[in-house]
Every structure is written in structure tokens, then in C-alpha cells.
Amino acid sequence: MQQEHIAVEMLGITKRFPGIVANDSISFKVGKGEIHALLGENGAGKSTLMNILFGLYQPDEGEIRINGRSVQIADPKTAIELGIGMIHQHFMLVESYTVVQNIILGTEPKKGLSIDYSRAEHKVRELSERYGLQVEPGQLIGDISVGMQQRVEILKTLYRGADILIFDEPTAVLTPQEIQDLMAIMKNMVNEGKTIILITHKLKEIMAVCDGVTIIRRGKVIDSVSVRETSPDELASKMVGRQVSFAVDKKEANPQEAILKLHRVTALDNRGIPALKQLSLELRRGEILGIAGVEGNGQRELIEVLTGLRRVQSGEIRLHGKPVHNATPRQIAESRVGYIPEDRQKRGLVLDFTVSENSVLKSYYFPDFRRHTFLDYDKMSRHANRLIREFDIRTPSEHTPARALSGGNQQKIIIAREVDGDPDVLIATQPTRGLDVGAIEFIHKKLVEQRDKGKAVLLYSLELDEIMNLSDRIAVMYEGTIVGIVDPRTTDEQQIGLMMSGSAVRQGEEST
Amino acid sequence: MSKLIYWLFKESSLVSLIAIGIGLLLGSLIMLAGGYNPLLAYGSLFGKAFGDVYNTGETIRQITPFIFTGLSVAFAFRTGLFNIGAEGQFIMGALAADFVGISLHMPWYIHVPLAVVAGGLLGGLWGSIAGYLKAVRGVHEVITTIMLNWIALYLSNYLIKAWLLEPGQMRSKVVDKSAWLSSAGLSELFGGSRIHYGIVLALALAAVFYVVLWKTKQGFELRAVGLNPDASEYAGIQVNRNVIKAMFISGVFAGVGGVCEVLGVFHYQAVNTAFPGYGLMGIAVALIGRNSPVGAILGAVLIGVLTYGASGMKFGAGVPEELVSIMIALIIFFVAANQIVKQLLKLTAKNKKEVL
Amino acid sequence: MQFLQMTGELMHTTIVFATALVFASLGALYSERAGVANIALEGLMTVGAFTAAIVTYFVETQLGGGAVSPWIGFAAAVAAGTIFAVPHAVASVTYKADQIVSGVALNFLAIGITIYLCKVILHGAAQTPTLKAVFTKWDIPFLSEIPFLGHAVFSAYPTSYLAFMLVAVSVFVLYKTPFGLRLRAVGEHPKAADSMAISVSKMRYMAVMISGALAAMGGATVTLTTTSNFSHSTISGQGYIALAALIFGKWRPVAGMCAALFFGIASALKSVFQVHGITDYIPVDFIYIFPYALTILVLAGFVGRAVAPAALGKPYEKGQR
Amino acid sequence: IVVTGCGSGKTQEAPAAGNASAANNVSIGMVTDIGGVNDNSFNQSAWEGLKAFSAAKDAKVDYLQSQSDADYIPNLNQFVKDGRSLTWGIGFMMGDAVKQVADQNKSAKLAIIDAVVDAPNVESVTFKENEGSYLVGVVAGLMTKTGKIGFVGGSEIPVIKRFEIGFTEGVKAVNPSAKVVINYTGAFNAPDQGKATAATMYNDGVDIIFHAAGSTGDGVFNEAIERKKKNKDIWVIGVDKDQSLTFGNEVTLTSMVKRVDHAVNQISNQVAKGEFKGGIQELGLAENGVGLPENNPNIPEDVLKKVQDYAVKIVHGDIQVPTVTE
Numbered sequence A: 001m002q003q004e005h006i007a008v009e010m011l012g013i014t015k016r017f018p019g020i021v022a023n024d025s026i027s028f029k030v031g032k033g034e035i036h037a038l039l040g041e042n043g044a045g046k047s048t049l050m051n052i053l054f055g056l057y058q059p060d061e062g063e064i065r066i067n068g069r070s071v072q073i074a075d076p077k078t079a080i081e082l083g084i085g086m087i088h089q090h091f092m093l094v095e096s097y098t099v100v101q102n103i104i105l106g107t108e109p110k111k112g113l114s115i116d117y118s119r120a121e122h123k124v125r126e127l128s129e130r131y132g133l134q135v136e137p138g139q140l141i142g143d144i145s146v147g148m149q150q151r152v153e154i155l156k157t158l159y160r161g162a163d164i165l166i167f168d169e170p171t172a173v174l175t176p177q178e179i180q181d182l183m184a185i186m187k188n189m190v191n192e193g194k195t196i197i198l199i200t201h202k203l204k205e206i207m208a209v210c211d212g213v214t215i216i217r218r219g220k221v222i223d224s225v226s227v228r229e230t231s232p233d234e235l236a237s238k239m240v241g242r243q244v245s246f247a248v249d250k251k252e253a254n255p256q257e258a259i260l261k262l263h264r265v266t267a268l269d270n271r272g273i274p275a276l277k278q279l280s281l282e283l284r285r286g287e288i289l290g291i292a293g294v295e296g297n298g299q300r301e302l303i304e305v306l307t308g309l310r311r312v313q314s315g316e317i318r319l320h321g322k323p324v325h326n327a328t329p330r331q332i333a334e335s336r337v338g339y340i341p342e343d344r345q346k347r348g349l350v351l352d353f354t355v356s357e358n359s360v361l362k363s364y365y366f367p368d369f370r371r372h373t374f375l376d377y378d379k380m381s382r383h384a385n386r387l388i389r390e391f392d393i394r395t396p397s398e399h400t401p402a403r404a405l406s407g408g409n410q411q412k413i414i415i416a417r418e419v420d421g422d423p424d425v426l427i428a429t430q431p432t433r434g435l436d437v438g439a440i441e442f443i444h445k446k447l448v449e450q451r452d453k454g455k456a457v458l459l460y461s462l463e464l465d466e467i468m469n470l471s472d473r474i475a476v477m478y479e480g481t482i483v484g485i486v487d488p489r490t491t492d493e494q495q496i497g498l499m500m501s502g503s504a505v506r507q508g509e510e511s512t
Numbered sequence B: 001m002s003k004l005i006y007w008l009f010k011e012s013s014l015v016s017l018i019a020i021g022i023g024l025l026l027g028s029l030i031m032l033a034g035g036y037n038p039l040l041a042y043g044s045l046f047g048k049a050f051g052d053v054y055n056t057g058e059t060i061r062q063i064t065p066f067i068f069t070g071l072s073v074a075f076a077f078r079t080g081l082f083n084i085g086a087e088g089q090f091i092m093g094a095l096a097a098d099f100v101g102i103s104l105h106m107p108w109y110i111h112v113p114l115a116v117v118a119g120g121l122l123g124g125l126w127g128s129i130a131g132y133l134k135a136v137r138g139v140h141e142v143i144t145t146i147m148l149n150w151i152a153l154y155l156s157n158y159l160i161k162a163w164l165l166e167p168g169q170m171r172s173k174v175v176d177k178s179a180w181l182s183s184a185g186l187s188e189l190f191g192g193s194r195i196h197y198g199i200v201l202a203l204a205l206a207a208v209f210y211v212v213l214w215k216t217k218q219g220f221e222l223r224a225v226g227l228n229p230d231a232s233e234y235a236g237i238q239v240n241r242n243v244i245k246a247m248f249i250s251g252v253f254a255g256v257g258g259v260c261e262v263l264g265v266f267h268y269q270a271v272n273t274a275f276p277g278y279g280l281m282g283i284a285v286a287l288i289g290r291n292s293p294v295g296a297i298l299g300a301v302l303i304g305v306l307t308y309g310a311s312g313m314k315f316g317a318g319v320p321e322e323l324v325s326i327m328i329a330l331i332i333f334f335v336a337a338n339q340i341v342k343q344l345l346k347l348t349a350k351n352k353k354e355v356l
Numbered sequence C: 001m002q003f004l005q006m007t008g009e010l011m012h013t014t015i016v017f018a019t020a021l022v023f024a025s026l027g028a029l030y031s032e033r034a035g036v037a038n039i040a041l042e043g044l045m046t047v048g049a050f051t052a053a054i055v056t057y058f059v060e061t062q063l064g065g066g067a068v069s070p071w072i073g074f075a076a077a078v079a080a081g082t083i084f085a086v087p088h089a090v091a092s093v094t095y096k097a098d099q100i101v102s103g104v105a106l107n108f109l110a111i112g113i114t115i116y117l118c119k120v121i122l123h124g125a126a127q128t129p130t131l132k133a134v135f136t137k138w139d140i141p142f143l144s145e146i147p148f149l150g151h152a153v154f155s156a157y158p159t160s161y162l163a164f165m166l167v168a169v170s171v172f173v174l175y176k177t178p179f180g181l182r183l184r185a186v187g188e189h190p191k192a193a194d195s196m197a198i199s200v201s202k203m204r205y206m207a208v209m210i211s212g213a214l215a216a217m218g219g220a221t222v223t224l225t226t227t228s229n230f231s232h233s234t235i236s237g238q239g240y241i242a243l244a245a246l247i248f249g250k251w252r253p254v255a256g257m258c259a260a261l262f263f264g265i266a267s268a269l270k271s272v273f274q275v276h277g278i279t280d281y282i283p284v285d286f287i288y289i290f291p292y293a294l295t296i297l298v299l300a301g302f303v304g305r306a307v308a309p310a311a312l313g314k315p316y317e318k319g320q321r
Numbered sequence D: 001i002v003v004t005g006c007g008s009g010k011t012q013e014a015p016a017a018g019n020a021s022a023a024n025n026v027s028i029g030m031v032t033d034i035g036g037v038n039d040n041s042f043n044q045s046a047w048e049g050l051k052a053f054s055a056a057k058d059a060k061v062d063y064l065q066s067q068s069d070a071d072y073i074p075n076l077n078q079f080v081k082d083g084r085s086l087t088w089g090i091g092f093m094m095g096d097a098v099k100q101v102a103d104q105n106k107s108a109k110l111a112i113i114d115a116v117v118d119a120p121n122v123e124s125v126t127f128k129e130n131e132g133s134y135l136v137g138v139v140a141g142l143m144t145k146t147g148k149i150g151f152v153g154g155s156e157i158p159v160i161k162r163f164e165i166g167f168t169e170g171v172k173a174v175n176p177s178a179k180v181v182i183n184y185t186g187a188f189n190a191p192d193q194g195k196a197t198a199a200t201m202y203n204d205g206v207d208i209i210f211h212a213a214g215s216t217g218d219g220v221f222n223e224a225i226e227r228k229k230k231n232k233d234i235w236v237i238g239v240d241k242d243q244s245l246t247f248g249n250e251v252t253l254t255s256m257v258k259r260v261d262h263a264v265n266q267i268s269n270q271v272a273k274g275e276f277k278g279g280i281q282e283l284g285l286a287e288n289g290v291g292l293p294e295n296n297p298n299i300p301e302d303v304l305k306k307v308q309d310y311a312v313k314i315v316h317g318d319i320q321v322p323t324v325t326e
């Protein structure tokens, strides 16, 4: 590549955090008009590298060149001036602001002392038409879909005249349809002369839209290759440093009687709007039932009514034949339901409690952990130590606060606690979110193990791949109901994607 | 003992110690700026506080309520709540003890415990109003406890005037001797000062604080709710009930503090137009003590000595008593902004390494 | 007639008492909208009250300032409040201290330092002498002649007019200008603002200092219109009430002003009720309790869960995940 | 913190702590409440009396300011244990503390203003505020044009009640149809409340207000000054000292002077001469403990004459001014 055709060049970038070298002399370059992927395990250092490019972090060593010119990017302001824009892994949008307000924030057009909203809106409309980024300028962020929020994020960068766009895991939160739209938008932008750096864990996406890909492992560049000259398998093995199989290793399921039954359940969401509408569903021993659906179609509410965190308006839930709707979380836990919550830091753990205390978060009051009337911390420690061994939790000791552990190990505490309670029903929500391949493998194995022991497993994940790979049956949710139950062996993602968007209803063999 | 030393010198305690040091240091700078002699001032401050048995007794008397309110604030902090209402709970506790002490007549071994329990209960109930409002109605406890302080002040004034007033005075009648927490013997031992058995009660409650929070299942729940209500709810702990419970227990600590002032020091309750200020100081005590029971005791000692010794400083060195409030404020400030202190610590640590 | 007289009286006194609260709650609005909880209002008002009193006194007695003296005192109070707010910003923005604790510390500091300075400056006196030059009420021509209403609303201290004007200005600043958009963004989602090249700490410093200036205006109003001197009890709880007014008004300027007026009524009731003999039926202590109890009831009942700025009370750490 | 006493006045120079030098070995201490000796009021008056004594007798005098009511006893004790010839407790609220310290230290000498302490080693000084207030009531009753007169009190404590009752009696004696509006603000340190109350009263048609409310009363004066500037015909009657010296003759009709300074000076003198006896002193018109100031430029001759007549009757016992409402 000739020098003048290079949009971004990072040379020997090193960034150290306490106890870890996040970027270890990383060098790579991206050509103008190229879509370049950054690929790597969790914690490989991708976000760190891009945060450096966007001026959020300062590198300890190394040089950055933009359009061939060596630059110092002290802060996002400089980055923006250099024509760099970043669409963050977690959206950076003010919920209570409108689309336009979010887009202009920081570079507001003025009329006298006040903001010139009509000019701003005009410009936003213009941009959105040009790039096919359909948004509604006057709407509040809190009221629009995730896909549209992402379009707002992209417009923010375009509004500031960005030529180089960084996308940090943009597809993690999107439906298959939205992902396709996004890919089209990216192509469109490249055609308009923009350059894109794309961080993603999904090899399919890289193969579909990217020109080049740089693979990072443990803060080091492993290789930079052209997409035309590689394959998903090759990329995967470069990424983790060993051969990986994507398929989950599991035997045929042996489903037995239904243990958990929902009958015409309705429930409201936090705003008081019906989120579950006459939903019926059965979960059987010895199976993994996957719940698929676009975020916000009642999955969260479904899980919450099952675990006692949300009230049921009507209908009934039976566990072992006994009604449990509107039982308290404790009553439900005591009827042998394990629950791996979606947000481990918010729900699953008291981060300032020790590993040991977290390991008994649901059982501290059992006689096992008491001596006379008082709590016996020694007994808790012994219990925790056993779990640490059995579940391979990497922690300095059982007295370490959970906060100090890495995400994967925090998740393992939860898995250990919930699985060790020997539940009949295990509800797992997004159990592998944000984890790397190794950790994911471990957790998948544990879930299948539970199934094989004759437990019933309910799996909710936004990763369609995960649902497809693990489930024995898949229930697709749309607008608060189950629109169909399918067998993963006889359906494809395309079909499920259509059901998720409400445009096709297919009745499974034993639909309710 | 070695545990105590360890506790004193681990980093978080070190921050408190250094903050205290900075407070005293800045205090001396302010004195120098005002043309006073800091050495003389501190000398007369400590001289006043510990100069003789009488003053030592009075210093302990001054420390006692601070321990109670410090425990109260610290306990709430531990459960994720900011109790600015120790002041009001203190007043309500005092009111209940005053009522029991004046209106009931019985042998001391029933009278004293009954008054203490009544005061603790009323203080606790007063605290749990804020807990209830937080748990059920979602009103932030900082606002409600501030409001409840004023309500407690005026309500107790009204009730004293309506039921307990000593004619011709702006205070209640004197409580029966059988309910007194002070004794001639103890007072004699300390040169006739008003030291009373409330100090024993305060130390006992510090132990209760420890046991409840770290040795019981209620304590486990209270701490879990304080640190992460969402996870607690998930784990089947009743969050609302624990918020109310936490405020109740916090209020009990403050309430018993009020009891001891009535039964131990004044033997009556006055009609007040302003707050006695023990509750607000409790915040300082808790912060300096890093919200632990031992810390609260030590924090109370510091604040008690400073406030009691203030008049000695005025007498001996002419320094206005308010300098003590300034120093206390600075100490709280540096404990709160402990990053500043930690930065200082790191700097000195680095220097040390270089020297070695 | 008696009733009209009493209502007019009540409105008049209400505005007198509410003015300081309007200033202070408006101050807190800036700070809290930017995400910094400001319980230091009480201390900031104290500093404002003290500075206004002492400066006005010296300008009046030493420099012969005459009728401009209170204005000079007022300006000095604004400057002092702005400066005194800086430690709160340093602690809670730069050093990520607990904002409530830092505020409490500042309140302690304010009462200590003002009385200390008072004693040092005035040779041991714990309060300033009574000021001769204070604000006097401005009668708006014609409007103030309207029966009852005229006296109630259009015969007020200049500070009252200023306070209500500043409410209007604040509505404009917060909702119509880029500054306001950025300030509120910093309070809702500092990370988003940061990534849009808005300096979170700069905005927060400014917001906290503005709140210091406004709260000090509130304090100065108390000394220059109602007490005419400064002592340890000049500011006794108004700062907390102003904070309640802010929350009561759900962190919005006009609603906050209405809440401040409401608390003003409650204070005014004390004297109006007594003079008109209503205290023969209700014990005076209950009249004192009334505003506080009502605050609680209102917060618990009618207002419902007020939505605070999303990032309120949370220190912003760059690069935290 | 309960604030005691009332009054007003102004002095800037007051040494932080006492004057040293005790040639004749007389040394006297004084304990104040939180207001301190510059409170423009009661404590200040007492401290002025003590300073006058010190100047005349070259005695050592000191004061200690209390930070809360728990401080009264240790502060009194500080002086007692220091071996002072006499220790003053200033104000009604210090009664219990003085009693306790006196009982514990039988050989010490103490004195108190405004409260009666039953102990042989305590001299209790109270004033017949009702008598002086009666006289200013006569002034108000004769001079009101609207027939409405106001009284603003601090807390409803017996001392202040004596002011109120004497005042209303005085008004009634000369102007039975006049109405006296009574208001207790509940505090001696709330000028804002005083001001609001005065505003309400004046608007209600009151033209003369008598206050017995410490610095709360400053608010009454402030409101009056503001109104006087707009040529409203209104007056204030001050308390404790001649408040026209502070607030000017434009608004001050007269004052009910209570000579705390005299009392302090006089009893300190007795101690200096070794004539301390303990017991109760009640200072009324006859003892020159209460009364009107020397100069009353705003009161017409005939009214002053009337006042003089009533004063004589009270001194001679022809009129018994009540202290409590029957």
C-alpha cells in the first residue's frame, strides 16, 4: 500500500494498566476506503487500542499516523478534529435527550445565544438520507429501538465530519435483520469515501464485509491478513492460539415430564405497559429450552416472573404442579430453582462481599452456616473453597472481594453457587455475555451437564448462535408472546430471525 | 490488641489518621494567621480536657453522646443509608426516657432498663419513618431525615410543654432518682463531674453493632442490601424490610444516646430552640471512624476532646472556640476526599523507597 | 376583608422569605443537573450571609458607601460563595469524594469559619452589628397601587425581583443554550459528554461554582433584607429547605421556584397566624412543624418518584468501564 | 441551645478574654450562654457591668461562653475551681447549673441573673420587669393613634411573661379600649421572624410595638426604620437598654431599661467589700432596677408627667402590678 492511501497507521503502541500490558507494541495500518477488522478474545486489548486512537487513553509508547501525518491525540476533541469518530461498545447517548440533541451535543449550531435547532435538524435529515440511516430527529432516545440508537451513534460521528469510523462490537446488540442493515450502511459509507475499523467477535461478519483483518492476542498483533485470503477456521485458531470447534459437544437430549408450566401469563413492564400477553410455555426435565427474540420483547419480564422478581397480572405458573406465581424470590429459590442473572455485577453478586460471602448469598441462613444463633464464617469459607476448586474459580483467596476478580471468574462464582444448589430448574440468562471462548466453553459444558443430569434448563441469550448451538428446543418471543417453538436441527437462523421480527409464525411440532 | 494495632495502621485507617493530622496542622496555620500561638492553644486544649479528674470525667461525659450518634450514622452507612437524622432520633429517645422517668415510679432495676428501652424504641421508630419512606415511597433518606429532625425538635418541645413541664421553667420536671444513670459514687470518683453509666452502655452498644452486623443473619442481609439492593432482592432478601430495619437499628443507637443525656447528665429535657448538635457530629464521628464500631469510639474521643477542650483553648490562648469546628470540618473533608490523602501517602511511600 | 388583608399579607411575607430559597434552590439546580449533589447549600448560604453582612458593614461605616453599600456587600457575597464552592468541586469532581459527605464537611466549615472570622475581625463579637444600609423595598409604579395584590407582589425587595428574573434566565440557559445542553448531558451521561469532547470536570466545576454564587445570593438576601446582621443562627436550615424545594420541583427551575414559594408560605404562616390569633387554636409548635411535615408528605405522596439526573452523586472516572 | 435574656446595645471593643491584674485579689468570672458577651443584649449588658466594676476596682474579670447548655456546669466549675471570689451565671436558663455547682461547692460564691436559686452561697437577682413594662404600657396607651398596640416576645418564659403582663396592664390603665396584639416568636435570635411579625402587625394597624425578644427585636426595629423612611407613623419601644442609642430617635419611642449592668456591678462590689450575703434581690422601680431612660425626646411632657405619677404609685405600693395573668 502506498503511503498516501493509508488512513490510519498505529506503530508500536504500548499501553500498560496496573498489572497488565493491554497493548504490547501493536502496529497495524488501514487503507483509505477500507473496512478493517480487529479480531481477538475478550481482554485482548482491542477496545484499549481504539480508545487510544480516539484520544480517550494515552499510549505509553508508540506513534499514530493519520493520513500519513504523525499526530498526538490528546483527547477526543483532537480525534474529532482529525476526522475520527467512534461508535462505542456501550452506547454513549443521553436517554432523556432527543435524537437531534444527542447528535449535536458538543458542536451545537447557534442562533444568537441559543441553539439553532432547525438548522441542526435540517443537517441531520440530510445526512441520514445520504447514508440511509433512517432516524426520527425529534424522538427521545429512551423511546427508540436499539438499532435506531446505533444509527444515532453513527450520525453523531458523521455530523462531526468523521472520515475514519471506529465501530466497537456494533452488532452484539442487534437482530439479524438489523445486522444486515448495518452491513449495508457500512458498505455505503465506504463507497462515500469513509474508512472503517470494525471490532467484532463474529467471524461471519468479518468474512461478509471486511477487506482486511488484524488479529490480536494478549495485547500483541498475531497477524494482519486480507479477508480474501483467509477462512473463519484460520481466523479462529489465530485468535485463541489453538484449534477450536464452534459446535457444542453434546449428546441427544432425553426430555422427560414438564416440570415448569406457564399458563396464559400476563405481566407489566416497568412503565406499566403489558410486556407478557397470555404467554404459555412448558419446560421439561432433561432439556435445554432456548428463548430467542429481539431485545425488549418480554424476555426479561418472562425471566423475572419466573424468578419472583416481577408480579404476574393474571394466569398461572406451576412448578412441580404447585402454583408459584407471585411467590417471593426466596420461595422460588427454595423450590429448587437456580437462576443465573443477566447482569452479574448488578444482580448476581454483591461486589464488595468476599467470594465466600457471595457463594452463600442465597444460603447464608441455612443451619449449615450457623453455630447456635450466629453465622459461622469458617463453615462458609470451607464451602467456598470447595466451589473454588470444583469450578476452577481463579481468585487469590475466598476472602477476596468479588470486585477484584475478572469478569469470567465472577461469572463462575454465580454458576458455582447456582449449580451447587442442585436445582431442578436452572434459568440461565445471557450466561456468557462478554466472556471469552474459554470461559464460554466451560459454561456451556456446565449447562449441558445439568441437562444430562435430568434437570430442566431455560436459556435466554441474545446470541442466536448460542441458542442454536445449545438448545434442544427454541421458543421465539415476539411482543410478549411465544410466536413459535422450533427445533434447532430443522431450522436456520434466517427462519428464526423472521419469526423474531414478527413476520413469520411457524408452529412447532408441539406448540402450545 | 495486635488486631487493633493492625486495624489502626491499615491504609483506610491511616487515611483517617493523616486527615486528623492535616486538620490539626491547618488549624495551627489558621491560628498563626490570626496571631495566636498554636502550641499554647493545643496545650490548653488538652490541659482542659485531661487536666484533672473533674475535667477528665466531663470529657468522658462529652464523648458519650458522640459514640451513640457515631454508631448510629456508621450503622446506617454500612447498610447503604445516610442517616442525617441522628439528631432527631436522639431527641425522641431523650423524650421517651424523660416521659418514663417522670411519669412512672418503680425500683431502679426496672426503671432504668424501661427508660432505656423506651428511648431506644422511640428513637428507632423515628428512624424507621425515614426507612419506610425510602423503602416504600422512594423518598431519599437525606431529605426525610433532615425534615424529621426539625419535626422531632418542635414535637418534643410541644410534648414537654403539654405534659412534662416544670412550672415556670423552660424544661421538663426532673426524672425520678430511680431512673438516673448517674451515681454519686462515680461522680465523686471523677471530682464531682457528670460522668455517668451511659459510657458503659455506649461501649456495650458498640459491641452489639459488631455482633449484629457481622455475626447474625440479619446483619448479613443488612450489609448485602446496603451494598447491592438488586443482588439482595435477587437472592431472596427482602430489601424494603431491611431498609426499614436498618434505619430502626440506627435510630435505636441515637435514641439511647438521647436517653443517656437525660438520665445521666441533665435529668430533665429542655425546651430547645436549636439542635444540641450531637447528631450532626455523629456524621463526623462515623466518617473519621471509617464506619466501624471501634472507629466510632475513637472518633467520638477525638471530637469529644476537641469540643470539650475548646473552651480551654479560648481561656488559655484566646483562640475562638470555632476553630475547633473548622478543624473538624477539615478532618471530615480530608477523610471524604481521601484520594488527596492517598496521593500524599503514595508520594511519601515513593520517597521512602528512594531513600532505602 | 379581614381574609383578603390576611392573604395579601401572607403573599407579601411569603415573597420575602421565599427569595433566599429561590436563589439557593436555583443554585443547587445547576450543580445537581451537572451531577454533583449539593448539600453544601447551607454552608454556601452561610458564607454569603456573612460576607454580605461584614462587607456592607465596612463599606457603610468606613467608606461611607450609603445606599450602594448593600449592593457592594451583595456582590462580595457572590464572589465569596463562588470561591467557597471550589473545595466542594475539588473534592467531589477531582478527587471523587462522596458528594454528600463533602457537602456536610463544607457546612461544618462554613459555620466555623464565619464565626471565627467574625470574632477575629470584630474583636471577639460573635455577630455583626446591625446594618443601617440594607435593601429597601421597591414599589413598582402603578402596579403597587393595586389593592392587596399590589402590596403583596409589587412592593418587594430588589433581590426578589432579581431572583425571579434569574429563574427565567436559568430556564433559557439550561434549555436553550449549548451550555445548558452540555451541562445537563454531563449530569445524565458524563461518559457520552466526554466522548463528545465536552470536559466533564470543567462543566462540573462551573456548575458547582455557579451554585455557590447563587446560594450566596440567597444568604446575602437573608442578611440584607430580613435580619440586618449575621450571627450563628442567621442561616439555620434554609439551605436544607432549598434542597428540598429543588427535589420537590423535580430538578426543574420553575417548579423549584414554586416549591420555594410554597416553603416561603409555610414560614410566613408562623407570623401571620400568630398576629391574627389563629395560634389560639393550633399550638405554635405545630405551625413550626407544618412546612417540614408537608415536605415529607408531598415527597412521599404527590410528587411520586422524582427522577433525579441519572449521574447525580456519582463521581465520573475517565476510562472506567 | 436556649437563649436567655433580651436587650440590645452596641460596643465594638471588648477584649477577647479578661483583663488581668488583680491588685486587691478580687477576681470574678462570668458564664454566658451561646450568645456570648457581644450579643447586643443581655450578656453584653452584664459584661459591661462587670467591666465597669473591673475598671473601678482594678479587679480581674473573665468570661466563658457556653457552646451548648451542657457547658454551663463545666464553665461555672472552671471559675469555681479557679478560686474566683464570685462566679456569675447570666440568665434564666442557667438556674439549674448554678444550683448544682453551688451545692457541690459550698464555700464558693455564685450569683445569677433572672432566676431564683435556693442556696445559701448564691445571690439571685431578679427584676420586676412587670413594673417597668407597666410604665412603657402607659406611654403606649396614651400615644397610640390607632388604638392597636403590639407586643413581641421571645420565648414564653416567666421573665418575658412579666414584660407582657405589666405592659398590657399599663395600657389598660390609661386606655381601656386599646387592643394589645401579642406574639411570641419562639426565639431570641431570629431577627427575620421579628421583622416579619412587625410587618404583619403594622399592616394590621398597630402603630406601637414593644419588644422583649433580644435580637429578634432587632428585626422589629429594622422593619420600623424601613417604614419610617416611607413616612409611616409608627414606633418601637425598646428593651433592656436605651435602644434609641442603637436604632435612633426616629423610631424609638422609649425603652424599658433593665439595669443588669448595675446589678452585676453592685453585687460584685459587695463581694469586693466582703459583704456578700447570698439570698434573693428583687430589683424594681423602687430599687432603680427597671424604668425608662433619662431622655425621652419623643414623649410629650404631659405623658411623661402621667408616667411619673404611675411610677410613684407603684413605688408606694398603691398599684400592685401583677406578674401572672389571673
Ligand SMILES: Nc1ncnc2c1ncn2[C@@H]1O[C@H](COP(=O)(O)OP(=O)(O)OP(=O)(O)O)[C@@H](O)[C@H]1O
Residues within 6 Å of the ligand: A017, A018, A020, A021, A022, A040, A041, A042, A043, A044, A045, A046, A047, A048, A049, A434, C319, C320, C321
Ligand atoms: N481502565 C482500565 N484499567 C485497568 N485495566 C484495564 C482498563 N481497561 C482495560 N483494561 C484491561 O486491559 C485489557 C484489555 O482490555 P480491552 O477492553 O481493550 O479488551 P477487548 O479486547 O476490547 O475485550 P472485549 O472483547 O471484552 O471487549 C483487559 O485485561 C482489561 O482488563
Ligand SMILES: Nc1ncnc2c1ncn2[C@@H]1O[C@H](COP(=O)(O)OP(=O)(O)OP(=O)(O)O)[C@@H](O)[C@H]1O
Residues within 6 Å of the ligand: A018, A020, A042, A043, A044, A403, A404, A405, A406, A407, A408, A409, A434, A435, A436, A439, C320, C321
Ligand atoms: N478498571 C479496572 N481497574 C483495575 N483493574 C481492573 C480493571 N478492570 C479490570 N481489571 C483487572 O484486570 C484483570 C482482567 O479483567 P477483565 O474483566 O478484563 O478480564 P478478562 O480478560 O475479560 O477475563 P475473563 O475472561 O475472566 O472475563 C482482572 O484481574 C481485573 O481485576
Ligand SMILES: [Mg+2]
Residues within 6 Å of the ligand: A046, A047, A048, A089, A168
Ligand atoms: Mg472491548
Ligand SMILES: [Mg+2]
Residues within 6 Å of the ligand: A042, A043, A407, A408, A434, A435
Ligand atoms: Mg472481560
